[in-house]
Amino acid sequence: MQAVHFGAGNIGRGFIGALLYQADYHTKFVDVNDRVIEELNNKQQYNVILAAENKEQLTVKNVSGLNSMQNPEAVVSAIEKADIVTTAVGPNVLPIIAELIAKGLRARLASNPTALNVIACENMVGGSTLLKEKVMDHVPADEQEKMAALFGFPDAAVDRIVPNQVNEDLLEVSVEPYYEWVVDRSMIRGEVPEIDGITFVEDLTPYIERKLFTVNTGHAVPAYIGHYMGYNTINEAMHDEKVLEILRGTLNESGEALIQTYGFDRGEHQTYINKIIGRFQNPxxxxxxxxxxxxxxxxxxxxxxxxxxxxxYLETTGKEPVFLAKTIAAALSYKNEEDAEAVELQEKVAQFGYEKALQDVSELETGSALVESVGKQLKEIEQLKG
Ligand SMILES: NC(=O)C1=CN([C@@H]2O[C@H](COP(=O)(O)OP(=O)(O)OC[C@H]3O[C@@H](n4cnc5c(N)ncnc54)[C@H](O)[C@@H]3O)[C@@H](O)[C@H]2O)C=CC1
Ligand SMILES: O=P(O)(O)OC[C@H]1O[C@](O)(CO)[C@@H](O)[C@@H]1O
Structure with missing residues (x-):
């Protein structure tokens, strides 16, 4: 079985690549980072280490690399023959890889018109659906119907914390033991891929929102509040009781929004929250x-x-999301010269003020209750600095 995976980064190697190997796939990693591609081709294997006391190790074999800038034709040819295509490149990169995926799918339609699924494994709602839209922008109108009938873009939720790697070995990757990969079965074309570790569900929306609005909403607290308070790592921030209080408050609010929307069991959701807080505290x-x-x-x-x-939360409870507003206020104050979006955000804040900058990036109405809450919390969080 052949897999083509775009993005040989943390989640690509540390999660998707590992599960594909265990399911007997040969994975061709497509990336623009030539050092990683060269190393993949030289070694044809790499180690995944579990970040836990016993440091369990898996050697991922049957891998190779393709540089999409230097050798796009090879990527097209790999997609023609692939049994699955996956991505973990970041939401902003999906529109960039869409053209090459479109070329690959068009070539497959002409030479090997068999079903194929393209699964975007990104932290966003509707990642594969967005990728499909961007791919279709590069497909002539008269081919689009055939493409849509043969090629599925099932949406997915992926959950595993894989930090930036600082290992001597460029390919080695340290990952948390926990993982979850949920895929929308209703969007699959052809046979459902046999990959242990994927949970197929008929409606992904509750799963992706539960994950995004608990794991990622929660992680944003030690990140933005932690950075605001001067911490460099998530671990340092998670040792501060003030951060923990805002984290619990934030997850209670996002949890209430989820419970009101999807009717999740309150007790089960609290257990889910507690487990996630424990994951952020992994030493x-x-x-x-x-x-x-x-x-x-x-x-x-x-x-x-x-x-x-x-x-x-505001819509369903009529209450002010105090803790979410604190985290939003800290995100709005986030300064990092090495992060292009942080620089752009601070330029907007300097030019238009916090309120207008927030409205602009978050598409919120002037004078909306959330903008007002964040305005209040921008002042409240100042005391965290002292
Ligand atoms: N790291 C994590 O814990 C998790 C990350 N994710 C999601 O996975 C995605 C990837 O995240 P990470 O692996 O952490 O990022 P990363 O930065 O480690 O990996 C991204 C990879 O994509 C490559 N890339 C960039 N432009 C490309 C292009 N045009 N063509 C091919 N490859 C390209 C980069 O060179 C890099 O190797 C993101 O959407 C993230 O939200 C989801 C769950 C967990
Ligand atoms: O990958 P993103 O969307 O930039 O956000 C980082 C988040 O994603 C994760 O890497 C994995 O879900 C979390 O560690 C963190 O919450």
């Missing part, structure tokens, strides 16, 4: 607040981990 993972907080404009998007649960 074997060293994760920087700047990695978890990367891309604050994306993270302050209307459908993303902060604004969406805060808006739903």
């Amino acid at each position: 074997y993972i060293s994760d920087e607040v700047t990695r978890v907080g990367r891309g604050p404009i994306r993270k302050l998007g209307a459908k993303d981990r902060l604004i969406r649960p805060a808006s739903v």
Whole structure:
């Protein structure tokens, strides 16, 4: 079995690549990082180490690399023959890889018109659906119907914390033991891929929202509040009782929004929250607040981990999302010269002020209750610095 995976980064190697190997796939990693591609081709294997006391190790074999900038034709040919295509490149990169995927799928339609599924494994709602839209922008109108009938773009939720790697071995990757990969079965074309570790569900929406608005909403607290208070790592921030209080408050609010929307059992949801807080406290993972907080404009998007649960909490309970608003205020204040979105956000704040900058990136109405709450919390969180 052949897999083509775009993005040989943390989640690509540390999660998707590992599960594909265990399911007997040969994985061709497609990336623009030539050092990683060269190393994959030289070694044809790499180690995944579990970040836990026993440091269990898996050697992922049957892998190779393709540089999509230098050898796009090889990527097209790999997609023609693939049994599955996956991505973990980041939401902003999906539109960039869409053209090459379109070329591969068009070539397959002409030479090997068999079903294929393309699964975007990104932290966002509707990642594969977005990728499909972007792919179709590069497909002539008269081919689109055939493509849609043969090629599925099932949406997915992926959950495993894989920090930036600081190992001597460029390919080695340290990952938390926990993982969850949920895929929308109703969007599959052809046979359902046999990959242990994937849970197929008929409606992904509750799963992706539960994950995004608990794991990622929660992680944003030690990232943005932690950074605001001067911490460098998630571990440091998670040792501060003030951070923990805001984290619990934030997850109670996003949890209430989820319970009101999907009718989740309150007790079970609390157990889910507690488990996730424990994952953030894993002493074997060293994760920087700047990695978890990367891309604050994306993270302050209307459908993303902060604004969406805060808006739903307000709508469904009529109450002010005090703790979510504190985290949004800290995200809005996030400064990092090495993060292009953080720089852009601070330029907007300097030019238009906090309120207008927030409205702009989060698509919120002027004078909306959430904008007002965040305004209040921008002042409240100042005391965290002292
Ligand atoms: N790291 C984590 O714990 C988790 C990450 N995710 C999601 O997985 C995705 C990837 O995240 P990470 O692996 O952490 O990031 P990463 O930065 O480690 O990996 C991204 C990879 O994509 C490659 N890339 C960039 N542009 C490309 C292009 N045009 N063509 C091919 N490859 C390209 C980069 O060179 C890099 O190797 C994101 O959407 C993230 O939200 C989801 C769950 C967990
Ligand atoms: O990958 P993103 O969307 O930039 O956000 C970082 C988040 O993703 C994760 O890497 C994995 O879910 C978390 O560690 C963190 O909450």
